Amino acid sequence: MSEFHHVSVLLADSIDALNIRPEGIYVDGTLGGGGHSYEIAGRLTTGHLVGIDRDETALAAAGKRLAAFGDRVTLVHSNFCEMASVIRSLGYSGVDGVLLDLGVSSPQLDEGSRGFSYMADAPLDMRMDRGDALTACQVVNEWSYEELKRILYDYGEERYAPQIAGAICRRREQGPIATTLELVDIIRGSLPPAALREKQHPAKRTFQAIRIAVNDELGAVSKAMEAAIPMLNPGGRLAVITFHSLEDRIVKSSMAEAARGCTCPPSFPVCVCGKKPKVKLVSRKPILPGAEELADNPRARSAKLRVCEKL
Secondary structure: OOOOOOOOOOHHHHHHHHOOOOOOEEEEOOOOOOHHHHHHHOOOOOOEEEEEEOOHHHHHHHHHHOHHHHHHEEEEEOOHHHHHHHHHHOOOOOEEEEEEEOOOOHHHHHOHHHOOOOOOOOEOOOOOOOOOOOOHHHHHHHOOHHHHHHHHHHOOOOOOHHHHHHHHHHHHOOOOOOEHHHHHHHHHHHOOHHHHOOOOOOOHHHHHHHHHHHOOHHHHHHHHHHHHHHHEEEEEEEEEEEOOHHHHHHHHHHHHHHHOOOOOOOOOOOOOOOOOOOEEEOOOOOEOOOHHHHHHOHHHOOOEEEEEEEO
């Protein structure tokens, strides 16, 4: 197995956004290679960092990287959407900051054996947590034409979703589709010549859609947003980095809803709903990578950082 190395996106911006207090309790819900966590832990004195990841390979790599911080850091194998129960199990009633980096780690994409990559032949897997039941092979071979078309449209924003879904269904009638490159060939064969001449790899959107479905990534984001804000102590901050428009929409709307106060109609002379804002938005617009970061790490080009603070 290759060494787990991942370039953390919007590193300085996200650490600044957390407004770290040396004695605070912080959660990195998407630990990855530990790049963000290293910077958080380095700013703590009597505080504590809880790092969570569903990928055991990432946890092992981060454990080595963060070993120097000793018992200042606790690492947990779990899904970030379960962070509230993780925090309770560790005896904390609240935290002072939560960081979520929703991008798939570069090693997951690059390591052919995991089945995430359309550039290497491997079994169709795509599970971030290899203990999960659902695999890409099941999605490709067992899900209906309508479901395949839906996820390709919704999760991959693939305009040729009907053609690709139809081609998959016809091909699997001859036998199971077992590997990544088999799927790539099916996708290529279903697309018009103009689509094959585009700069982007013809399988990129389909692979993204299947990965999101296998790992229930959007469902996890919604659950995490519901869990994170109640966990925060007053003045605590939630910083979320997204890479996909659907994820960003969930994060943006969740923060906006939590920042809303009274929802009574304007015609009401007094408030009767009693609704108070839970957070304030640290910035109305997302923080984006600068030119220097984009030059060093092209994978950062779609990243957006949104931040809110608990009232």
